Amino acid sequence: MSRRPLIAGNWKMHLTLSKAIELAQTVVTTCGKCTDRDIMIAPPFTSLAAVVATVRGSSIHVAAQNVSWEKEGAFTGEISPIMLNDLGVSMAIIGHSERRQLFGEDNDMINRKLHAALGAGITPIFCIGETLDDREAGGTLSVLETQLRKGLEHVTPKQLTGAVLAYEPVWAIGTGKTASKEQAQEIHGFLRGLLTGMYEKNIAETVRILYGGSVKPENIDDLMAQPDIDGALVGGAALNAESFERIIRFR
Numbered sequence: 001m002s003r004r005p006l007i008a009g010n011w012k013m014h015l016t017l018s019k020a021i022e023l024a025q026t027v028v029t030t031c032g033k034c035t036d037r038d039i040m041i042a043p044p045f046t047s048l049a050a051v052v053a054t055v056r057g058s059s060i061h062v063a064a065q066n067v068s069w070e071k072e073g074a075f076t077g078e079i080s081p082i083m084l085n086d087l088g089v090s091m092a093i094i095g096h097s098e099r100r101q102l103f104g105e106d107n108d109m110i111n112r113k114l115h116a117a118l119g120a121g122i123t124p125i126f127c128i129g130e131t132l133d134d135r136e137a138g139g140t141l142s143v144l145e146t147q148l149r150k151g152l153e154h155v156t157p158k159q160l161t162g163a164v165l166a167y168e169p170v171w172a173i174g175t176g177k178t179a180s181k182e183q184a185q186e187i188h189g190f191l192r193g194l195l196t197g198m199y200e201k202n203i204a205e206t207v208r209i210l211y212g213g214s215v216k217p218e219n220i221d222d223l224m225a226q227p228d229i230d231g232a233l234v235g236g237a238a239l240n241a242e243s244f245e246r247i248i249r250f251r
């Protein structure tokens with residue numbers, strides 16, 4: 001089956017309000033009416049409402065970079081999926097390696113966040129990835145399998161349909177080192193195989209698997225030509241209007 005490509009920009013902790021609005025406007029100009037690919041941008045929480053307003057009327061999706069597993073309550077500093085939904089945010093990045101490594105998120109917390117997002121009608125972009133140590137120790141596949149199985153615990157086939165998985169090898173994030181197209185395809189094929197075993201082939205086939213880690217204009221075309229690479233989760237290169245435009249217009 002054919003999956004519609006998704007090009008996603010994770011702005012991380014960058015851009016003040018006015019800069020975020022400016023960049024969102026350029027994305028709308030680039031691909032605000034595209035029908036053959038989906039575009040998502042994930043600004044910091046402080047710019048979410050303004051960016052939702054900026055892209056209104058276009059086909060651009062807006063995502064949060066994180067979400068709480070709680071609906072509401074005494075959880076200082078947290079943002080619930082219900083609040084995101086209310087804002088017009090349709091997706092949330094969950095389990096990014098920076099959240100795992102720097103803010104102590106584990107597979108159990110990520111699983112709870114996935115359930116919370118799904119329950120509120122927010123599409124999760126569920127991130128997994130191995131570290132350089134994992135890879136050098138030959139542990140890549142087992143680390144990814146554990147992250148995938150634990151993250152998706154009790155997620156039903158219906159919930160998984162149309163969800164988005166992102167493979168982001170930690171050693172490729174912000175380092176300029178991209179996984180080669182062969183390395184990335186091998187992992188994406190492996191992940192789709194796992195999903196097929198955990199669910200069913202026709203469900204696994206609906207899941208878009210994005211590659212992330214030093215995606216740039218120079219490597220996007222090769223990556224997107226791989227059969228199991230359905231899009232990209234872009235960090236640094238998504239902050240520059242010109243390079244993100246070239247990535248959106250992959251050939």
Ligand code: 13P
Nearest residue numbers: 010173174213214235236
């Ligand atoms: P870079 O594209 O800057 O390597 O970041 C990737 C990433 O972490 C996207 O979520």
